[in-house]
Amino acid sequence: MMYTRLVQDDLSLVENLMHRQALGENKDLRNALEIILSSGGKRIRPVITLLVGNMLNAPKPQLITLAASMEMLHTGTLVHDDLIDGSLLRRGHPTLNAKWSPGATVLTGDFVFAKAAELISDTHSVSAVNMFAKTLGEITSGEITQFFESKCNFNRDDYYERIYKKTASLFRTCCCAAAIISSADDETISSMCTFGYEIGMAFQILDDILDFTGEEMTIGKPVGNDLRSGLITLPVINYFENRPDDPDAQFFLNGKCDTFEFINRIDTIIDSIKNSEAISQSMKEAETFIARALDALHRQPASEERDALEEISVYIIQRKI
Secondary structure, X not given: OHHHHHOHHHHHHHHHHHHHHHOOOOHHHHHHHHHHHOOOOOOHHHHHHHHHHHHOOOOHHHHHHHXXXXXXXXXXHHHHHHHHHOOOEEOOEEOHHHOXXXXXXXXXXXXXXXXHHHHHHOOOOHHHHHHHHHXXXXXXXXXXXXXXXXXXXXXXXXXXXHXXXXXXXXXXXXXXXXXXXXXXXXXXXXXXXXXXXXXXHHHHHHHHHHHHHOOHHHHOOOOOHHHHXXXXXXXXXXXXXXXXXOOOHHHHHOOOOXXXXXXXXXXXXXXXXXXXXXXXXXXXXXXXXHHHHHHHHXXXXXXXXXXXXXXXXXXXXXXXX
16 A cells, blocks of 8 residues: 555654663563564554654654654553453454453553653653643543443443544544644644544544444454443444434433343344444444545645545545454
8 A cells, every 4th residue: 555655664663663662671571562562453553643744844763753652652552452351362363461460461551651651752842742641641531431431321422522532532643743743833733633633533433333344253353342342332323313212222321231131132233233324324424534634634735645644544434444
């Protein structure tokens, strides 16, 4: 893909910098970081960071460091997410918590966060550091909200706020911070922040769609896994908003999506949602976010990097996993 080709050399530097973060540390910690960083992934966040920075002529050393910080921050969230979710596999590889105790896994995630913070400080941008700190707080807040308050929660506004904090906030920071270290003007920074926010929201909506439409072997978890856990996502909201009198909607409206009766109905509900117009409706919402992202992106002059960012935007809503 063009967007990878344009930043391939820079991305190699980012990878090397991330792998060096455990040098001189405990041997087990070094091995853990290698396991985490070598488990695959498309590195979409550092790629976006690099493309935005290159488009705006960011200083190369700062940009490489920023991209590494963004991916380390994302990686730390994955370590904690896998533990919280009890996931034993990620992208076909055993997770860290499949090998280590919960305590050791949490501490490793904390180490990754600390290294991400150290890297962002090496950009020598106070604004970027502040944005990093705020984003880490938002991600954590989003996860806590999901953990304690999102079960059976059928509120659309709460859903959008949750996916912003969990996912879109980091995409936004990747783009905002890349513009900031480029010494771009306020209008350009604002446009890039908007671009990052919009693609991040679309990215999470696609994940929520794939939770229903993906194959279990491909997505690495049961189809409808979020709903099985009582987590309400956009396809579920759209499905029951279209059917306010559906008896199954009462499970959510009355906060009873953890009852035996609901669990007994869950496969039927998932199949109904999967085969309904709620999926295409959710896709249209994701496409609307992408359209707004492209509007913001196209305020920048034409360039190879801008074309690549447009390609990523299209990829986000076309991906299968």
